[in-house]
Amino acid sequence: MRPACEVADVIRGxxxxxxxxxxxSHQLRTLRAIELCRTPALGGHVDACDGCGHISISYNSCRNRHCPKCQGxxxxxxxxxREQDLLPCTYYHLVFTLPQELNPLALHQxxxxxxxxxxxxxxxxxxxxRNTAVQLGMISILHTWGRT
Ligand SMILES: [Zn+2]
Structure with a gap:
């Protein structure tokens, strides 16, 4: 079921x-992709049931990594x-960012x-x-700007 308001509706607004x-330009292209995702603008296909003749139209998705429809x-x-891995303890979300100057090195190595x-x-x-009785753990995720 379609929600009352989607991100695409906000962008269209x-x-x-x-x-x-x-x-x-990258951000504008991303907004455009989300706006057009699963609309006639991206094309689509028609499926028809051989038995009852019911026709279903499916529009193509944008496949943008930021699109909530595609990646949701x-x-x-x-x-x-990840929730299956959770322990009954406190978690904190930390973000570590590589300096932009290291991007070329990260691409090659x-x-x-x-x-x-x-x-x-x-x-x-x-x-x-280090100086407490607390045992620490870490789940780390690499977040890049590429698709993979
Ligand atoms: Zn999409």
Whole structure:
């Protein structure tokens, strides 16, 4: 069932104003993809039942990584799997960001850079529990701007 209001509806509500709010071209393309996702603008296909003749029209999805329609089910599946791993304790969400200057190195030597990133993150996080009786753990996720 379609929700009363989708992200695409909010984007459509911006109209041409979105061009004036200081977004870069990548952000504008992303908004456009979300706006057009699963609409006739992206094309589609018609399925017909051989038995009863029922016709179903399906519009193509944008496949943009930021689109809640395209990625929503993957996010929900991922969250459900992570919830199975949760322990009855307090969790904190921490974000560590690589300096932009390291992007070219990360593109050419991703294993080297990301391994160093995760090791340094763990070294930093584990320092907080060094002098306490608290046992720390970490779930780490690499969030890149690429699709994979
Ligand atoms: Zn989409």
């Amino acid at each position: 911006l109209g041409n104003d979105r061009e004036q709010i200081g977004l870069n 089910h993957k996010r929900e599946e991922w969250i459900a799997k 991703p294993a080297l850079v990301y391994d160093a990133l995760f090791k340094s993150v763990w070294q930093t996080v584990s320092q907080f529990g």
